[in-house]
Amino acid sequence: MKIMCMARSVTVAAAVAAMSFSSLLNAGVTDQDILNDAKTTGDIVSYGLGTQGQRYSPLKIVNDKNVQSLSPIWSFSFGGEKQRGQESQPLIKDGVMYVTASYSRIYAVDIASGEELWEYDARLPDGIMPCCDVVNRGAALYGNLVIFGTLDAKLVALDIETGKPVWRKTVGDYQAGYSMTAAPLIVKGMVITGVSGGEFGIVGKVEARDAKTGEMVWSRPTVEGHMGYLRGKENGITGGKAGKTWPGDMWKTGGAATWLGGTYDPEVDLLFFGTGNPAPWNSHLRPGDNLYSSSRLAIDPDTGKIVWHFQTTPHDGWDFDGVNELVSFNYKQGGKTIQAAATADRNGFFYVLDRTNGKFIRGLPFVKKMTWAKGLNKDGSPIFDEAMRPGNPADTGADGKKGKSVFAVPSFLGGKNWMPMAYSQDTGYFYVPSNEWGMDIWNEPVNYKKGAAYLGAGFTIRPVFEDHIGSLKAIDPVSGTVKWEFQNPAPLWGGVLATAGNLVFMGNPEGYLMAFDAKTGKVLYKFNTGSGIVSSPITWDKDGEQYVTIVSGWGGAIPLWGGEVAARTKELNQGGSVWTFKIPKAN
Amino acid sequence: MGILRATLLLPTLCLLAVFTVVNTAQARKYDDVIQSKYIEFAVYRDFPPYSFLKDGKPAGIDVDIGKRIASDMGVEARWLxxxxxxxxxxxxxxxxxxxxxxxxxxxxVMLRVPYDREYAYAQDGYGLPRNDMVVMSSPYHKESWKLVRDINKTRKVRNLAIFQYQPIGVEIDSLPDFFLVGTLQGRLRENVHHYPTVFAAISDLKAGKLSAVAGMRSQLEWGLPNRSENLDIDDDGLESLGRKSWDIGIAIKDSYRQLGYAVDGVIVTMVKNGDMEKIFSSYGVSYEQPSMYDVAAE
Structure with a gap:
């Protein structure tokens, strides 16, 4: 049953009337608004607080001196019986907050009162099995549209005033395993998206559509051998031709899903998208680098051509997706400005690249223990420890015994997972939400799939340390050193925000919104939101006051995995609410 | 509940959908099933010859087995x-x-659940039971991996060496996929062709583009009705495959064993009196009894 119905488009008449009036004065969100987003503190019109993804705000009304007085002014509940993980970063425009929630829902909320203006609840097809949980990470704004991806791999554009659909496009076939959880990116009037789908048979892609109409502009598959398209015409095969780094016909189903979306840097005019692990999962079946899996791709936004790539985990065997965000930043060295970009990979390495050409500048492990690699070569490629590569299924005999088990650190959930880091233009540090955990992994012959005998992988995730898994680290990308660390008992699964007030904000699964001294890592403030936080905070100002907003609602991938990690999180309750804070005015 | 479910189809009434959550089907005990006059079976979607839609109506081996169980219990069969x-x-x-x-x-009740004691009692990496919330019982079929060869192409070669030179098709992410790609130090790798379903591979075999296809026996037979003599289904070459055959039964929630016994009674009767085999035959598929009955027959 593919009926899509707008289950609820509840409108508060008066509020809508007010909004309609205000929108007459505004032409909606423009490309210029998006390019300036990092500097305009009164609104947030892009995921990442600017397309470079720095998550830095120049606001300092709230700062290290007064943050202790930060107080909630309203809380908004998503309601319903659907909770699970709330990973959304809200957007702010013209007095309205646009925030997505689990199960493909989106809400417009009055930022002054926390009252709901409208809600859109994408009706999902019967029997849908979203590959990657039921989360959503946020929306995009363009013109008078708010655009977000749904679990059935559709892109939906709604009228920002009414919440009614204006256009809807299918990005992938959910029955083939595609889904969509990332926030779309708007560049040059185009909405640019990746696609989720970690399983067999899919191939990742980056696509650009006209943001006003949803019409396709270009499509770029992320696996070598697949044809790209520009305005309906063939536009070159990804990687030149098939079979260079894949055996047999495996490139046809090579994986490399672009499930976390991307960033854009206007200085070098490039899109940066990361790609997931290659398929099939077991690396022994596909000798070769398997391009462009587990990579960062720089793509020309006008043509959809790949300009450069940097592969963090060639021939991946640990499920180290390379999707984590690549954040553009500049630094000075020897009187020269270096146009750099940094990323903290699942595989535990922090990389600084030259964003003009993808060349490796430096790297360091940002987790304390690492077993799969012994370090990085001069070109940034890993020095593998082959003893730590999970076993070959061919060595799993007919005796039904499990194959060799290895303890690989980090685990496939990553030294850092999806949760975005922040970069402070004041301290020059990256604030990286990381986790210290490994996995036992082996071939599991006693397994079945769809009524058939199967050879799966068995794994258990184990913390590396007794007292903490989560670790927020301040990393100096120029000296390549860790400046401070905050240890958290539960794994960290939410994004980070840095501000000019010498503050770093992030939430933890224990439910606290926390503010840290950006220079020292000292906890200056915390407030319990009532459910675990796995989302990315934002800050903005209005009428001389600075506000901080974070979405609360425990879930995401961590509760899906049992054992020792679950033991550290089992007391955490689900939820679904938006909290907004400010410093109360003195009477 | 039926009325509320019907509203799911009406966009204008979608507000009500929110409330149906509390009314969604629960696994139920035997008395509730009998009283409600229906029993709901979980079957795989779009999975011939076991369970699929034919002209919009549920059909297939597992669907027929479910219908028979329901009718013997005096209730209607429904499908998840x-x-x-x-x-x-x-x-x-x-x-x-x-x-x-x-x-x-x-x-x-879920159908087409492998019946394997090693699996049923398997532990996870922490030493905890992997599947302690369900009871797997009532084996009704033995499924196996087979190769269908076009012997006009493979001639007299019965081992896998020929696939260093000739193409073989598999369903992606299946055990034969991993086996053929990994075996013989990967020497067959370049000739293993991957398909979204085994039936897509079978059509390329029929079109002469492949020399063989590896898949489940029932699916190969279903996909090749009235096949010509050059298409030979056998397990030659699969000797070192990790698991060549396995039994298939049912699963119920661990707290509803009485329902399981009632279903089991029907299944045992069907296996013993030959009705089970008749269902398989009606789909042109060979029937093999589960191992439990091999012992019983001795």
């Missing part, structure tokens, strides 16, 4: 169409004891 997840652990969670993350519906 299950999209296969990554592995059986996930399917049991989605179909039998918890429901999927989206709609939280579960069925009373």
């Amino acid at each position: 169409w299950l999209t296969a997840d990554e592995n059986l652990d996930d399917d049991l969670r989605n179909a039998v004891w918890k429901g999927s993350v989206v709609d939280r519906k579960v069925a009373d």
Whole structure:
């Protein structure tokens, strides 16, 4: 049953009337608004607080001196019986907050009162099995549209005033395993998206559509051998031709899903998208680098051509997706400005690249223990420890015994997972939400799939340390050193925000919104939101006051995995609410 | 509940959908099943010859078995169409004891569940039971991996060496896929062709583009009705495959064993009196009894 119905488009008449009036004065969100987003503190019109993804705000009304007085002014509940993980970063425009929630829902909320203006609840097809949980990470704004991806791999554009659909496009076939959880990116009037789908048979892609109409502009598959398209015409095969780094016909189903979306840097005019692990999962079946899996791709936004790539985990065997965000930043060295970009990979390495050409500048492990690699070569490629590569299924005999088990650190959930880091233009540090955990992994012959005998992988995730898994680290990308660390008992699964007030904000699964001294890592403030936080905070100002907003609602991938990690999180309750804070005015 | 479910189809009444969550199907005890006059089976979606839609109506071997169980219990058969997840652990969670993350519906009985003591009692990496929320019982079929060869092409070669030179098709992410790609130090790798379903591979075999296809016996036979003599189904070459055959039974939630016994009674009768074999034959598929009956026959 593919009926899509707008289950609820509840409108508060008066509020809508007010909004309609205000929108007459505004032409909606423009490309210029998006390019300036990092500097305009009164609104947030892009995921990442600017397309470079720095998550830095120049606001300092709230700062290290007064943050202790930060107080909630309203809380908004998503309601319903659907909770699970709330990973959304809200957007702010013209007095309205646009925030997505689990199960493909989106809400417009009055930022002054926390009252709901409208809600859109994408009706999902019967029997849908979203590959990657039921989360959503946020929306995009363009013109008078708010655009977000749904679990059935559709892109939906709604009228920002009414919440009614204006256009809807299918990005992938959910029955083939595609889904969509990332926030779309708007560049040059185009909405640019990746696609989720970690399983067999899919191939990742980056696509650009006209943001006003949803019409396709270009499509770029992320696996070598697949044809790209520009305005309906063939536009070159990804990687030149098939079979260079894949055996047999495996490139046809090579994986490399672009499930976390991307960033854009206007200085070098490039899109940066990361790609997931290659398929099939077991690396022994596909000798070769398997391009462009587990990579960062720089793509020309006008043509959809790949300009450069940097592969963090060639021939991946640990499920180290390379999707984590690549954040553009500049630094000075020897009187020269270096146009750099940094990323903290699942595989535990922090990389600084030259964003003009993808060349490796430096790297360091940002987790304390690492077993799969012994370090990085001069070109940034890993020095593998082959003893730590999970076993070959061919060595799993007919005796039904499990194959060799290895303890690989980090685990496939990553030294850092999806949760975005922040970069402070004041301290020059990256604030990286990381986790210290490994996995036992082996071939599991006693397994079945769809009524058939199967050879799966068995794994258990184990913390590396007794007292903490989560670790927020301040990393100096120029000296390549860790400046401070905050240890958290539960794994960290939410994004980070840095501000000019010498503050770093992030939430933890224990439910606290926390503010840290950006220079020292000292906890200056915390407030319990009532459910675990796995989302990315934002800050903005209005009428001389600075506000901080974070979405609360425990879930995401961590509760899906049992054992020792679950033991550290089992007391955490689900939820679904938006909290907004400010410093109360003195009477 | 039926009325509320019907409203799901009406966009204008979607507000009500919110309230149907509390009314979604639960796995139920025997008395509730009998009283309600229906029993709900979880079967895999679009999975011939076991369970699929034919002219919009449920059909297939497992569907016929479910109908027979329902009729012997004096109730109506209903269907929960299950999209296969990554592995059986996930399917049991989605179909039998918890429901999927989206709609939280579960069925009373799941069909086509491998019956394997080693699996049923398997532990996870922490030494905890992997599937303690379900009971797997009542084996009704033995399924196996086979190769169908076009012997006009493979001639007299009965081992895998020929596939260093000739193409062989598999369903992607199946055990024969991993086996053929990995075996013989990967020497067959370049000639293993991957398909979304085994039936897509079979059509390329029929079109002469492949020399062989590896897959489940029932699916190969279903996909090649009235096949010509050059298409030979056998297991030559699969000797070192990790698991060549396995039994298939049912699963119910661990707290509803009485229902399981009632279903088991019907299944045992069907296996013994030959009705089970008749269902398989009606789909042109060979029937092999589960191992339990090999012992019983001695």
